[in-house]
Amino acid sequence: MTYLFMAYSVIWTLIAGYVVVLGRRQKELKKELQLLEEWNSEK
Amino acid sequence: MKKNSGIIDRLLFFTLVPSFFIALYLVFIWSPVEKFMGAPQKIFYFHVGCAWVAFMAFVIVGYYSVRTLINPNMDHHIKAGISAEIGVIFTTITLVTGMIWGKSSWNTWWTWEPRLATTLILWFIYVAYLFVRKMDGSWEKIAKLSAVFGIIGVINVPIVFMAIRWWNTKLHPVVFGDGKNQQGGGIEPDMLVALLFSIFTITVLYAFLMRKGVEIEKMRHIVKKAKTKAMEKLAG
Amino acid sequence: MNSIFKDAWTIASKDLSNEFKTKQTIGMMLIFSSLVILIFSFAFDPTNNMVKAVIPGLVWLITVFSGILGLNRSFLSEHENDALTGLRSAPIDPSSIYLGKVLANFLLVTSVQIISIPVLFILFDYRFIGKIGWFILVVLIGTLGFIIVGTFLAALAANAKNSEMLLPVLLLPLLSPLMIAAVQATRIILENGTITNAVSWLRLMSAYDLLFLAACFFLFEFIMEGS
Numbered sequence: 001m002t003y004l005f006m007a008y009s010v011i012w013t014l015i016a017g018y019v020v021v022l023g024r025r026q027k028e029l030k031k032e033l034q035l036l037e038e039w040n041s042e043k
Numbered sequence: 044m045k046k047n048s049g050i051i052d053r054l055l056f057f058t059l060v061p062s063f064f065i066a067l068y069l070v071f072i073w074s075p076v077e078k079f080m081g082a083p084q085k086i087f088y089f090h091v092g093c094a095w096v097a098f099m100a101f102v103i104v105g106y107y108s109v110r111t112l113i114n115p116n117m118d119h120h121i122k123a124g125i126s127a128e129i130g131v132i133f134t135t136i137t138l139v140t141g142m143i144w145g146k147s148s149w150n151t152w153w154t155w156e157p158r159l160a161t162t163l164i165l166w167f168i169y170v171a172y173l174f175v176r177k178m179d180g181s182w183e184k185i186a187k188l189s190a191v192f193g194i195i196g197v198i199n200v201p202i203v204f205m206a207i208r209w210w211n212t213k214l215h216p217v218v219f220g221d222g223k224n225q226q227g228g229g230i231e232p233d234m235l236v237a238l239l240f241s242i243f244t245i246t247v248l249y250a251f252l253m254r255k256g257v258e259i260e261k262m263r264h265i266v267k268k269a270k271t272k273a274m275e276k277l278a279g
Numbered sequence: 280m281n282s283i284f285k286d287a288w289t290i291a292s293k294d295l296s297n298e299f300k301t302k303q304t305i306g307m308m309l310i311f312s313s314l315v316i317l318i319f320s321f322a323f324d325p326t327n328n329m330v331k332a333v334i335p336g337l338v339w340l341i342t343v344f345s346g347i348l349g350l351n352r353s354f355l356s357e358h359e360n361d362a363l364t365g366l367r368s369a370p371i372d373p374s375s376i377y378l379g380k381v382l383a384n385f386l387l388v389t390s391v392q393i394i395s396i397p398v399l400f401i402l403f404d405y406r407f408i409g410k411i412g413w414f415i416l417v418v419l420i421g422t423l424g425f426i427i428v429g430t431f432l433a434a435l436a437a438n439a440k441n442s443e444m445l446l447p448v449l450l451l452p453l454l455s456p457l458m459i460a461a462v463q464a465t466r467i468i469l470e471n472g473t474i475t476n477a478v479s480w481l482r483l484m485s486a487y488d489l490l491f492l493a494a495c496f497f498l499f500e501f502i503m504e505g506s
Contacts, residue, residue: 003147007086007140011093014139015248018132022255029262036269040276112501167452174448178439188435191498192449195431198494199453202487206456209483210463 055251059244066244069237083147088238090140092245093133094162098200100130100249101165104172105197108190117264120186123193125256127172129249134166157208164203168196283378286371290379294353295386304352305387312345312395316402330403335465337403339458341395342422346388347447350429353384354437363437373500377430385426392418409468413477417468420481421461424488428453431495434502460484 070088107123110116141159142152153159175189298304319337323329357363366376396418400407432449436442464480467473 003083003143004085007083007143008089010139010143011089011136014132014136018129018252022252022259026255026259026262029259029266033262033266033269036266036273039273040269112498164452164455171449171452174445175435175439178445180438184438187501187504188438191501192432192435194498195428195453195491195494198490199456202456202483202490206459206483209479210459 052251052254055247055254059247059251062240062244062247066237066241069240074233074237083144086140086144086147088241089245090137090144091238092242093140094137094158095242096245096249097130097133097137097162097165099246100126100133101169101197101200104130104193108193108197111186111190112194115183115186117182117186120182120190121257121260122253123190124173124176125253125260127169127176127193128256129252131166131169131173133245133249134162134169137162138166155207155211157204157211160207161200161204165200168199172196283372283375286375287378287382290366290376291382291386294380294383297356298383298387304349305391308345308348308387308391309394311348312341312391313398315341315344316395316399320402326404330405331470334399334403334405335462335469337399338396338418338465339421339461341399342388342392342418343425343451343454343458345391345395346384346422346425346429347450349384349387349391350426350433350450351443351446353380353430354433355442358437367503373503374496376503377434377496377499380434381426381430384430385423388422388426389419392422407469409471410474413468413474414465417461417464417477417481417484420484420488421457421464424457424461424484424491425454427488427492427495428457431491431499431502434499438502457484457487460487 066088070085074085074088076082076084103126104123107119107126111119111123138159141162145154145156145159146152172189172192175192176185178185178188316337319333319340323333354363357366367373399405429446429450432453433442433446436445436449439445460480460483464477464484467477467480
């Protein structure tokens, strides 16, 4: 039973970890893009 | 075009969430507990699903690599890369769950079972592929080099599988039966339903992650363009 | 088609005569493989029975490790004075560059093996009882496969800044089926086992060689094109 628990916790942590990484990437890029667009339209 | 892709995204998301819970229900509650292996056998469903997606992702890397070579195109290049990235995640899951399962049913963390060993080598090829993509240089150059490596890697995988299987059967008689799922003579229909459904769920998850990843990579290129534009403005 | 082989031979003889003059790479490879043997004889006590079990693996370990050194040089040396651009703009088929490099590297590695494998047998006090003709055949076919894939990936890795580190990471996973087959075939022959078993491994190795030779031959021009 512990093995079952171990296996599934590994699966969920890895998938969740990847989703978090993707989310963070998107957030950073969005921020950067917003900043640049503001900057570009300003002058 | 943009609206259309949004609909596909939403569709994927709304099939993903319920099928995810249905898969969990099927695996943990609905499907019978295996007589010989007991509860740890339930690792099997998601293990096989992840293994399937890992191999599929690699075939997709090969497919987009060929298309990149024929027609150098940013879109194909990005898709191959994201597919490889997701492939690494699922190969890691397959390896770790395979090891845990091996420990529970054969009392050893690692055996040189052909499928497990092929998956390990697949993992190394994926990582090497991602290293090739991390090279510096223009994207056209990297696209070409990584596509070439992707093709060579895809050719290699079946040969690895054959070689390891041969190696095993020649060294010692087959101990574990022909494969994992053939233990105890065939698979029960209830288990098959749960297995097929979890494979379906993970494939949908792959498609969803793939779309998100591609979107993010495209955004990165838009940011790059905006950056050069800003720099030009600064310069004059 | 004929001109490809002629051009390939020109490039190979250029590399070899270059090497013959300086003797840098081949010397390094020889010293390195002797050092690997030395380290392994500390790791596995050569006086006990383990020797028989590790010898087939060691033959291939020293080949691969010293071979990677030579492969690294084979394209990096072309970066000096931008010689690669010269090769690329020469009126020859890019595939002939590949074939020439394969030929040169193959001769280089086999000439290292001619010395390092006997040294291995002597230092491990190994009495050779197998059939020597078959042993040489296995070594040649295995080395050829290693060089075919290795030269191709060396050309690929040469584009990166850290190509010395990149090459083994790319090469070793792709070599794994070849290495399994080569080590098993060598073991069967050294232990004087039935030749038919070794032949089936040899067949796998030849299939690997041919498949990757064809694939690399056609894909090589994509590596040479841009950059």
